[in-house]
Amino acid sequence: MALYYDTAAVLSSAQGQGSLKSSIYGDAAKKSRPTQIYALISQTAKRDVLLKEVIENAELLKHESKLTPLLALLLCHDHFFVKSGIAAPLKHPLRQAIERNKSRLLSELARARLKRKCASLDALKLQLDADHRRQTRPHPRWMRTNILRFDDGYQPRQMFPKWNQQNSLDQVLEATELSYCHDNHVPHLFAFSPNIELVKTEAYTRGQYILQDKASCFPAYLLLGGQSKEDIGDVLDGCAAPGNKTTHITAILQELGSDGKVFACERDVARSKTLISMVSKAGAANRVQVLAKQDFFALDSTDPRFQEVTHLLLDPSCSGSGILNREDIPQLALPNDPRAATKSSKNDTADQMVGSKKRKRADDVARSPEPIPSPMEEEIPVQATTERLQKLSNLQTRIVEHAMAFPAATRITYSTCSVHEQENEVVVSRLLASRVAQDRGWRLLPRAQQVQGMKEWKHRGCNSGSDSENTLTGDDLDSCIRCLPDDNERTMGFFVCAFMRDDNVQHQERDASSLAARNSLRNDDEDNDEAWEGFE
Numbered sequence: 045m046a047l048y049y050d051t052a053a054v055l056s057s058a059q060g061q062g063s064l065k066s067s068i069y070g071d072a073a074k075k076s077r078p079t080q081i082y083a084l085i086s087q088t089a090k091r092d093v094l095l096k097e098v099i100e101n102a103e104l105l106k107h108e109s110k111l112t113p114l115l116a117l118l119l120c121h122d123h124f125f126v127k128s129g130i131a132a133p134l135k136h137p138l139r140q141a142i143e144r145n146k147s148r149l150l151s152e153l154a155r156a157r158l159k160r161k162c163a164s165l166d167a168l169k170l171q172l173d174a175d176h177r178r179q180t181r182p183h184p185r186w187m188r189t190n191i192l193r194f195d196d197g198y199q200p201r202q203m204f205p206k207w208n209q210q211n212s213l214d215q216v217l218e219a220t221e222l223s224y225c226h227d228n229h230v231p232h233l234f235a236f237s238p239n240i241e242l243v244k245t246e247a248y249t250r251g252q253y254i255l256q257d258k259a260s261c262f263p264a265y266l267l268l269g270g271q272s273k274e275d276i277g278d279v280l281d282g283c284a285a286p287g288n289k290t291t292h293i294t295a296i297l298q299e300l301g302s303d304g305k306v307f308a309c310e311r312d313v314a315r316s317k318t319l320i321s322m323v324s325k326a327g328a329a330n331r332v333q334v335l336a337k338q339d340f341f342a343l344d345s346t347d348p349r350f351q352e353v354t355h356l357l358l359d360p361s362c363s364g365s366g367i368l369n370r371e372d373i374p375q376l377a378l379p380n381d382p383r384a385a386t387k388s389s390k391n392d393t394a395d396q397m398v399g400s401k402k403r404k405r406a407d408d409v410a411r412s413p414e415p416i417p418s419p420m421e422e423e424i425p426v427q428a429t430t431e432r433l434q435k436l437s438n439l440q441t442r443i444v445e446h447a448m449a450f451p452a453a454t455r456i457t458y459s460t461c462s463v464h465e466q467e468n469e470v471v472v473s474r475l476l477a478s479r480v481a482q483d484r485g486w487r488l489l490p491r492a493q494q495v496q497g498m499k500e501w502k503h504r505g506c507n508s509g510s511d512s513e514n515t516l517t518g519d520d521l522d523s524c525i526r527c528l529p530d531d532n533e534r535t536m537g538f539f540v541c542a543f544m545r546d547d548n549v550q551h552q553e554r555d556a557s558s559l560a561a562r563n564s565l566r567n568d569d570e571d572n573d574e575a576w577e578g579f580e
């Protein structure tokens with residue numbers, strides 16, 4: 045019986061604590077064997093949806109007030125699917141709770157089986173296992189080679205002599221030996237076999253490569269890739285920590301032969317330290333000027349320091365809804381608890397999800413004593429309520445509006461690791477309609493003018509029709525780039541687009557003082573103009 049309590053404890057406390065195995069083996073106080081706990085969790089994860097359905101239809105939780113949804117799921121799993129049944133003496137209260145409801149449970153199980161057109165319990169098991177295999181596809185470890193740390197040229201085969209180079213992502217994911225392949229869209233990016241211990245390699249320790257999701261490499265490449273050094277002055281990263289994109293910008297500038305500076309602005313105190321450390325360890329310190337503890341809104345776009353800033357990258361805080369759960373702690377579908385109606389909605393939500401996403405951005409962040417402090421980049425994902433999304437969307441719009449006011453700026457990227465239209469296409473719609481964009485001639489960089497890999501990327505912006513604020517045209521949507529968290533490209537959920545300035549308007553607006561004068565006049569006239577708030 046300890047098995048069920050121990051397993052429930054592992055699943056409940058493992059939120060954000062690393063891998064399933066480390067959670068199981070990490071606590072010596074458990075009475076059950078770790079292998080038993082592991083088997084119960086991984087088997088239940090294959091059948092949780094069916095078990096939830098059966099438990100709900102049999103109204104088990106209504107009849108057994110002492111069972112939690114999670115315990116009910118685990119017990120029913122063993123009751124139905126393990127030959128020896130529930131691992132507890134017949135008289136144990138947990139086992140009794142199931143025995144008392146046995147006939148109702150069995151008849152609901154039969155109904156669920158027939159619904160799935162399975163003639164026997166074994167056939168049902170086979171079907172559920174196959175479904176589970178299809179749904180839990182592995183993800184590679186994406187790694188960007190940091191060319192700033194290669195003095196004598198960049199030779200992938202020398203870096204990974206013992207690892208097998210494959211031709212495709214699928215081959216990497218299927219290979220049993222350590223493998224990698226070049227990415228087709230972003231230069232110097234590789235996909236490695238999942239679970240590979242990259243952080244222990246010497247090249248990683250030397251800062252020669254950076255763990256960075258493929259999607260997260262898009263903004264810097266879209267901003268600068270394929271341009272000539274004459275078109276690029278200085279670059280400003282407005283929301284920079286921990287610095288993955290800052291160091292990527294620096295690497296691309298070096299490759300282009302540009303001698304532009306990089307300003308990296310970060311508001312948060314602790315994250316500013318991480319940014320400084322990452323910039324230094326990636327060998328970018330000679331070119332990057334970190335503006336630590338600096339709110340981007342408080343940067344004066346007309347400050348002479350920024351008069352050569354032509355390119356800005358904005359990757360502001362977002363809901364993080366596109367972030368993948370790289371931990372292997374399964375999120376079990378739990379039966380609805382009829383007693384939960386009286387609990388607060390917050391508790392209900394927590395109760396319905398085990399192995400929650402309330403955690404740091406990625407497992408890598410937790411393993412801190414590493415040379416590059418934070419291979420993954422974002423903040424803690426939040427449960428996105430409508431109100432929260434609205435606030436984020438407003439803030440994101442204002443941040444890019446502020447960037448659009450930099451006098452010499454000609455190109456801007458905006459990105460999020462969110463899948464919500466409100467933080468993506470809606471923000472772009474609002475930006476295109478904003479006064480600063482219209483006055484200064486900002487428009488979307490069309491797909492045809494994007495650097496090769498970005499032009500070829502198949503997933504573009506979307507309009508589900510559910511948000512009237514998404515007013516993007518077909519061409520606008522085609523200019524936007526999306527990464528889907530559940531497709532064969534194996535990236536996290538992500539959005540990025542680039543804005544460029546219309547050449548004619550750029551000429552008119554070279555006279556920055558006339559722009560500033562006009563801006564201040566409009567602010568006086570239109571106190572309630574929300575789009576204008578970003579400039580204050």
Ligand SMILES: C[S@@+](CC[C@H](N)C(=O)[O-])C[C@H]1O[C@@H](n2cnc3c(N)ncnc32)[C@H](O)[C@@H]1O
Pocket residue numbers: 260282283284285286287288289290309310311312315338339340341359360361362420421422423
């Ligand atoms: C999504 S993360 C950026 C990740 C980063 N671009 C990377 O690739 O490593 C957003 C960052 O923006 C910072 N931030 C949010 N609002 C800001 C503001 N107004 N000014 C400066 N930094 C801001 C947050 O503290 C956070 O570190």
